[in-house]
Structures are given as structure tokens and as C-alpha cells.
Amino acid sequence: MILRATTTALPLLAIALPALADEVNVYSLRQPELVQPLFDAFTAETGIAVNVAFIDKGMVERLVSEGDRSPADLVMTVDIARLSQVVDAGVTQPVSSPVLEANIPAEFRDPGNQWFGLTSRARIVYASKERVKDGEVTTYEDLADPKWTGRICTRPGTHDYNLGLAAAMILHHDAAYMKTWATGLRANLAKKPEGNDRSQVKSIWAGECDISLGNTYYMGEMLADPEQAEWANSVRIVFPVFEGGGTHVNVSGVAMTKAAPNRAAAQKLMEFLSSDEAQKIYAETNNEFPVKPGVPASALVQGWGSFTPDTVNLMDVARERPEALKIMEEVNFDG
Numbered sequence: 001m002i003l004r005a006t007t008t009a010l011p012l013l014a015i016a017l018p019a020l021a022d023e024v025n026v027y028s029l030r031q032p033e034l035v036q037p038l039f040d041a042f043t044a045e046t047g048i049a050v051n052v053a054f055i056d057k058g059m060v061e062r063l064v065s066e067g068d069r070s071p072a073d074l075v076m077t078v079d080i081a082r083l084s085q086v087v088d089a090g091v092t093q094p095v096s097s098p099v100l101e102a103n104i105p106a107e108f109r110d111p112g113n114q115w116f117g118l119t120s121r122a123r124i125v126y127a128s129k130e131r132v133k134d135g136e137v138t139t140y141e142d143l144a145d146p147k148w149t150g151r152i153c154t155r156p157g158t159h160d161y162n163l164g165l166a167a168a169m170i171l172h173h174d175a176a177y178m179k180t181w182a183t184g185l186r187a188n189l190a191k192k193p194e195g196n197d198r199s200q201v202k203s204i205w206a207g208e209c210d211i212s213l214g215n216t217y218y219m220g221e222m223l224a225d226p227e228q229a230e231w232a233n234s235v236r237i238v239f240p241v242f243e244g245g246g247t248h249v250n251v252s253g254v255a256m257t258k259a260a261p262n263r264a265a266a267q268k269l270m271e272f273l274s275s276d277e278a279q280k281i282y283a284e285t286n287n288e289f290p291v292k293p294g295v296p297a298s299a300l301v302q303g304w305g306s307f308t309p310d311t312v313n314l315m316d317v318a319r320e321r322p323e324a325l326k327i328m329e330e331v332n333f334d335g
């Protein structure tokens with residue numbers, strides 16, 4: 001404004017300077033094809049360029065070693081455990097934004113404003129259409145019942161997705177209960193816990209097991225892939241609940257780095273990601289649940305039916321993660 005109000009020579013500068021300065025650098029663990037449509041929409045609307053580095057390993061270590069010189073403004077990742085790890089490493093800063101507070105319900109953001117959830121996902125059961133009856137899958141606790149002996153597949157118990165579920169089990173009961181549960185669940189496995197959530201569905205399709213644990217959006221990903229669609233079509237989604245609770249949900253989210261060289265532009269991008277427009281792109285592109293109230297899930301996701309999300313606090317889930325990991329190792333879940 002000051003530039004525009006002064007001499008005739010300065011307006012040129014006023015145009016040139018923001019073009020140089022208006023960019024946001026993102027370190028993302030999220031897949032390129034998922035986040036690019038969001039960044040393209042943001043750039044089209046604001047003229048602010050978004051540079052993305054995809055980092056699937058060593059995100060925290062990199063931010064710590066770069067310190068104040070880090071070019072990153074924002075970190076985008078999945079799972080409350082990974083969001084918490086970035087925050088706990090001291091490389092983020094709080095963002096005070098009425099827009100983010102209005103768009104994102106309190107349960108999906110850090111009370112200290114260090115991280116903000118952008119989508120949620122449920123950890124559910126994929127059940128064989130042929131071999132699992134309606135009503136047979138009930139609670140997460142029931143998955144440890146011997147009636148499931150030799151019928152369950154899952155990715156490793158030490159993976160963040162399963163540790164989130166196990167941490168919630170500790171919160172609903174206690175550590176001793178979770179240990180008994182993990183022991184029972186392990187005894188019911190059809191095979192050693194290996195691979196990802198989709199490969200477990202492949203195992204159901206192949207007849208190796210009847211049910212598996214997995215995140216909801218993988219159904220969408222499998223259906224979009226010619227080979228995997230066959231696996232997806234052999235199962236249906238069932239929403240188990242905790243006894244006296246709901247279905248386990250986790251988040252993907254964003255945090256601003258402490259070093260952020262482009263704070264104002266970065267906050268604009270964060271706010272955009274929580275907007276109706278971006279939340280709709282998230283819903284349609286990756287079949288996750290938007291966190292902003294009023295933005296509908298995709299038609300595909302709605303077709304899986306409704307469920308009651310569990311109400312354990314995600315910060316508590318992150319807090320119990322080390323205990324959950326210790327117990328998973330004690331019972332040699334992945335052995």
C-alpha cells in the first residue's frame with residue numbers, strides 16, 4: 001500500500017516484489033498425486049507458487065539438522081503420531097488463525113495450535129463378502145476372540161496405523177488389557193503381519209484370511225486400480241467400534257515450521273487447505289473424510305455407510321503410542 005501510494009516509478013517494484021516473495025515451500029509425506037491438485041487450485045486463486053519436496057523418510061531428522069536455515073514453511077504428513085513427532089522435535093511454531101479455528105473442529109487440531117488436521121480416516125475391517133456374515137464383526141475387542149483363529153490379516157502391529165488403534169485400546173481399557181488383546185489378536189492371525197493395508201485385502205481375495213484391518217481410503221485406491229479392484233470387490237467395509245465407544249479415526253495434517261521463511265503465504269495455504277474448496281478436493285481425490293463440517297464425503301465414501309467416530313482425544317492417542325509400541329514388541333506381534 002505504501003508503495004502504491006508514492007511515486008510513479010515504484011508501482012513496478014510493487015508488482016515485481018511480491019512475485020518473488022510469494023511462494024510456499026512444503027515438505028510432504030503425502031503422495032504427489034494427492035496434494036498437487038490442492039496446490040494447483042491454491043496457486044490459481046492466489047498467484048502464490050507452491051514448491052513441494054516429497055519426503056517419505058527422515059522428515060524430523062531433516063528439519064532438525066536444517067534448523068533455522070530450513071527452506072520449509074510447512075510440513076504435511078499423516079497420523080497423529082507423526083504430527084506429534086514433528087511438534088515434539090521443536091521444529092514447528094504455533095499458528096493463530098481465526099479461519100483455521102472456524103474451519104477445523106477442536107478435536108482435529110492441537111490445543112496449542114502447533115498442528116492442524118485436514119482430513120480424517122477410519123481404521124476399519126475389510127470383511128470377505130463370501131465368508132463373513134453380516135453382524136459377525138462387532139468390536140475391536142472381539143478381534144482377539146478365538147472365534148477368529150486363523151482368519152485375520154493385518155500389516156505389522158508396530159506400524160503407526162496399528163499403534164494408533166492399540167493406543168486407543170489402552171485409553172478405553174488399560175495397558176494390561178491391551179497386552180491381552182494384542183496377544184489374542186496375534187494368535188488369530190492367518191499369517192505373519194507383513195505388507196500394507198491393501199496387500200491384506202489381496203490375501204482375503206486369495207482366500208488366505210477372512211478379515212483384515214485397514215484404513216477406509218484404501219478402498220477407493222484399490223477400486224481405481226485395475227488389478228486391485230478385484231481385491232476390493234471381494235470385501236465390504238465394516239465399521240467396528242470400541243466397547244462403549246466408536247470407530248477409531250486418525251488424521252492427516254499440517255504444521256508450520258519454526259524456520260518458515262514465508263510465514264504469511266504459508267498461513268494462507270494452511271487456511272486454503274481447510275476451506276470448502278480444498279476440503280472437497282481432498283474428499284474427491286483421496287476418499288478421506290473432510291474435517292470441515294458441512295463438506296460432504298465423496299459419493300463412494302458415503303456408500304460405505306455412516307459410523308460413529310470414537311471420541312478418544314488424538315493427543316492422548318499420541319501420548320500412549322510409546323506404551324503401545326512397547327507392548328507390541330513384548331508380545332512379539334510381528335515375529
Ligand code: FE
Nearest residue numbers: 078197215218
Ligand atoms: Fe495410508
